Amino acid sequence: MIRLAIDAMGGDYAPAEIVAGAIQGARELDVAVSLVGNPEVVRRQLQDVITSDLSLEVVLAQDVIHMDQDPAQAVRISPDASINVACRLVLEGRADGVLTMGHTGAGMIAALFNFGRIPGIDRPAVIVPFLGIRRDLYLIDVGANADVRPVHLLQFALMGSAYARYAGGIVHPRVGLLSNGSEANKGNKVGKEAYALLAGAVGLDFIGNVEPHTLASNDVNVVVSDGFAGNVLLKATEGMVANLLAQFEYLLPQMPPDSVELVKSHLEKLRARYHYASYGAATLLGVQHPMFIGHGRSKARAVRNGMATAVRMIAGDVIGNIQKWA
Amino acid sequence: MIRLAIDAMGGDYAPAEIVAGAIQGARELDVAVSLVGNPEVVRRQLQDVITSDLSLEVVLAQDVIHMDQDPAQAVRISPDASINVACRLVLEGRADGVLTMGHTGAGMIAALFNFGRIPGIDRPAVIVPFLGIRRDLYLIDVGANADVRPVHLLQFALMGSAYARYAGGIVHPRVGLLSNGSEANKGNKVGKEAYALLAGAVGLDFIGNVEPHTLASNDVNVVVSDGFAGNVLLKATEGMVANLLAQFEYLLPQMPPDSVELVKSHLEKLRARYHYASYGAATLLGVQHPMFIGHGRSKARAVRNGMATAVRMIAGDVIGNIQKWA
Numbered sequence: 001m002i003r004l005a006i007d008a009m010g011g012d013y014a015p016a017e018i019v020a021g022a023i024q025g026a027r028e029l030d031v032a033v034s035l036v037g038n039p040e041v042v043r044r045q046l047q048d049v050i051t052s053d054l055s056l057e058v059v060l061a062q063d064v065i066h067m068d069q070d071p072a073q074a075v076r077i078s079p080d081a082s083i084n085v086a087c088r089l090v091l092e093g094r095a096d097g098v099l100t101m102g103h104t105g106a107g108m109i110a111a112l113f114n115f116g117r118i119p120g121i122d123r124p125a126v127i128v129p130f131l132g133i134r135r136d137l138y139l140i141d142v143g144a145n146a147d148v149r150p151v152h153l154l155q156f157a158l159m160g161s162a163y164a165r166y167a168g169g170i171v172h173p174r175v176g177l178l179s180n181g182s183e184a185n186k187g188n189k190v191g192k193e194a195y196a197l198l199a200g201a202v203g204l205d206f207i208g209n210v211e212p213h214t215l216a217s218n219d220v221n222v223v224v225s226d227g228f229a230g231n232v233l234l235k236a237t238e239g240m241v242a243n244l245l246a247q248f249e250y251l252l253p254q255m256p257p258d259s260v261e262l263v264k265s266h267l268e269k270l271r272a273r274y275h276y277a278s279y280g281a282a283t284l285l286g287v288q289h290p291m292f293i294g295h296g297r298s299k300a301r302a303v304r305n306g307m308a309t310a311v312r313m314i315a316g317d318v319i320g321n322i323q324k325w326a
Numbered sequence: 327m328i329r330l331a332i333d334a335m336g337g338d339y340a341p342a343e344i345v346a347g348a349i350q351g352a353r354e355l356d357v358a359v360s361l362v363g364n365p366e367v368v369r370r371q372l373q374d375v376i377t378s379d380l381s382l383e384v385v386l387a388q389d390v391i392h393m394d395q396d397p398a399q400a401v402r403i404s405p406d407a408s409i410n411v412a413c414r415l416v417l418e419g420r421a422d423g424v425l426t427m428g429h430t431g432a433g434m435i436a437a438l439f440n441f442g443r444i445p446g447i448d449r450p451a452v453i454v455p456f457l458g459i460r461r462d463l464y465l466i467d468v469g470a471n472a473d474v475r476p477v478h479l480l481q482f483a484l485m486g487s488a489y490a491r492y493a494g495g496i497v498h499p500r501v502g503l504l505s506n507g508s509e510a511n512k513g514n515k516v517g518k519e520a521y522a523l524l525a526g527a528v529g530l531d532f533i534g535n536v537e538p539h540t541l542a543s544n545d546v547n548v549v550v551s552d553g554f555a556g557n558v559l560l561k562a563t564e565g566m567v568a569n570l571l572a573q574f575e576y577l578l579p580q581m582p583p584d585s586v587e588l589v590k591s592h593l594e595k596l597r598a599r600y601h602y603a604s605y606g607a608a609t610l611l612g613v614q615h616p617m618f619i620g621h622g623r624s625k626a627r628a629v630r631n632g633m634a635t636a637v638r639m640i641a642g643d644v645i646g647n648i649q650k651w652a
Contacts, residue, residue, distance in 0.1 A: 146514035146515070212561040213568070228506050244570045255588060263589070
């Protein structure tokens with residue numbers, strides 16, 4: 001049984017929504033959970049819930065890292081912060097991975113600090129599924145590395161390919177480089193040099209440059225980017241979905257009642273599909289143990305789905321498969 | 327009366343759609359037009375149209391630059407290509423600006439080659455309105471410069487601000503820097519250095535970093551970016567709109583007939599608003615005369631709207647206003 005160490009204190013809706021999501025995930029996904037935080041606070045959330053059928057433990061963490069702290073400093077000076085305690089559970093073999101909805105930077109730094117990089121990987125990167133667009137599409141990096149060198153993009157490509165295969169079940173993942181044109185000579189300086197590295201990489205099915213507006217129809221599975229442009233792509237997508245769905249809601253008052261329900265349910269379905277809560281957590285690739293980081297705004301559904309994302313990655317032994325060639 | 331030199335031979339639907347759009351624009355916008363290309367071919371398009379009420383001339387160009395040519399070389403070795411002849415009309419005072427739906431790179435290089443840069447501007451950049459999101463929002467650069475230095479972003483900001491003011495009628499344009507976070511310390515290396523330059527620039531209302539998903543609700547008017555991330559933002563937006571509207575079309579067969587018409591017309595309205603044809607042409611800023619470049623796929627409506635974009639920029643004397651401080 002996979003056991004997740006969940007940072008019960010991290011996130012805007014902690015601990016209530018974190019604990020509620022963790023219980024839901026534990027039950028639906030058949031996962032064991034260690035809730036890390038202030039035991040009194042966490043147990044208060046559990047008191048009216050039947051958890052006797054679950055493998056659930058509460059682990060003491062004396063401290064919490066807050067959003068306004070410098071993450072690099074906070075992780076170092078607060079060894080008993082919930083995120084650090086959660087990481088130690090993994091190092092001690094008492095959990096298989098960490099899920100946090102707390103400070104994103106703190107989650108990344110805690111993973112680097114406690115787990116360390118996989119030898120051969122210079123820079124850990126964040127991968128997310130691009131579920132709204134296609135169920136078999138992933139984007140790496142979406143924010144860990146605003147500046148990269150070409151070799152980092154190669155490492156992202158290899159890690160992303162391993163993730164798509166072993167966590168995503170895509171037998172032969174096709175990898176593309178995010179660019180401003182489909183031709184090989186398009187892209188910025190770093191991208192053009194990375195193109196040559198990706199084209200020459202053994203074990204990588206590199207299909208060339210891909211442009212953002214072709215992702216729905218393209219057959220690419222892993223889109224590789226620096227964390228700046230990748231973040232722009234992800235947020236532009238989220239923004240446009242919210243924007244367009246809002247513009248459809250204006251229609252509702254003008255519609256006959258039997259259409260209103262149809263359109264409303266369609267809007268809800270689309271909103272849910274494109275919403276980050278549908279996958280719940282981004283995965284940090286390149287560190288030696290699994291770290292999953294969700295939005296600070298996560299509610300129970302996002303926590304539950306983040307656990308599902310975590311389970312797929314851990315069950316697929318993505319890290320072991322990266323370590324084989326890294 | 328403003329006179330536009332229009333490359334009648336450039337674009338996938340040239341000359342028919344270019345000429346049709348030019349006539350429509352000439353009539354509706356009260357603009358004089360010089361159609362540049364093969365006179366026989368162009369006149370064939372004009373033979374069944376009444377143009378006696380228009381200020382329309384056909385100007386001979388012996389040559390055309392094709393999509394598969396290297397633009398830098400083609401512009402230099404083909405002085406009589408339609409794009410070069412159109413530029414010369416401007417240099418000779420016989421037109422106020424050039425509009426082309428042909429090879430984008432050739433349009434940019436022809437402008438640099440024939441018009442030259444504005445002294446003080448190191449890199450011309452491409453600005454477009456972000457009409458689908460808000461009517462008072464512009465994005466610069468969307469593709470001319472995949473790699474930039476911080477000072478280039480400052481120049482884009484100043485040019486974009488002048489454009490928003492003098493072509494867009496925004497009295498006090500607010501300028502933001504595209505970033506992966508709203509805080510001042512977010513962004514890539516170039517962006518962080520540019521932040522300091524923009525914050526210190528006289529005559530610039532710099533509001534800080536802006537993230538893509540906030541553009542609809544943000545009060546920013548000009549979003550400044552390198553041409554790589556700007557292109558990603560633009561294409562991601564276009565892609566998501568196509569994607570989501572297609573997903574609404576699936577609903578139509580399930581709807582009662584009176585709702586179908588309503589939803590269909592709403593889909594058409596949204597599609598039109600977010601479509602590049604609604605502005606028709608991007609504007610190249612930083613060269614000494616006006617150059618407007620549309621999509622190769624442009625049809626008559628895009629040509630007509632590109633002319634409107636051109637008229638606003640020329641009438642506002644954006645270049646004169648940039649020259650004042652550049």
